[in-house]
Amino acid sequence: MRRYLLGTAPPEERAEVEHAYLSDPDQFEQLNEAENDLIDAYVRGRLSAADRKEFEKHYLSSPPRRERVQFAAALAEVSRELKQSEAAAEPSFWNRLRSLFSEPVLRWQWSLAAAAFTAVLVIAGLQVSKERRLQLARLHQPATQPAGETQTPTPANSEAPKTGESSGPEIAQLNRHELDEFTIQLSAGISRNAGSKLNTFAIPKAPWIIFRLILDQDEQATYAAALETAEGKQIKTFGGLKSQVGGGNAIVVLRVRSNLVQAGDYVITLRTAGTTGESEEDIDTYTFRATKP
8 A cells, every 4th residue: 555655556556455445444544544643744854765756756646635735744844843842841740830820921832832723623523524524425425527528537736648659657546536537547458258268357446547557569650449248339439649658558548437348348449540541450458357346
């Protein structure tokens, strides 16, 4: 989970973590705790140089996540100031107690610090409660997305990639309340025959499913693809696709609305798109099985 949050996990491991916290509430709680621990370690300067670099490069790329880090830093600063005030006081307990009641300025400082710390705790409790409600609402009510979306996958930092640019190794967004897509990576060459081992996943509550098709050999061409049921019923076709580099592999990315995928077995056929006077040529076949959530 730590590698996942820092963005250093390989694609297969990222997909495994995403599938776990989408299908298991306990896994989601563990991921949330790991995220809080990582933020706390960052604001207190306890990360290694390498982890700090990855944290700033990957995790802080999202404005909502930057706000969480800023809030944690403010809370840590209040705690640090209180400890410094205690260290600056006299070593004797009775002397500290006597000065607390004999010096008006010191009493005022302690009262102000206590009030500030109480206010921070109240704000933190409200923020955590708000985030928990948002997470539960997202869990039971899939987010909607405006019609007319293109087939280009959205990167994890929520900025749409420009035409022709690679989306990089990013697979899905980190926070559950930001999640609007589910990613699965498929390798070619699996047989359609009954009894073959298929890539299996539960249909996600997210409105989009991102299929990352690993190419055995990149033809550096324009590709077309077709999504069909195992019985041959066509679900959706794609055209004008270009290969990208993700996780060290050449891939082609398909973006499909999750409501088009029902429980059952499916086949994705990838072809080189024919130019003028040329016909399309099948390159690879990818299979998967979708189950009820």
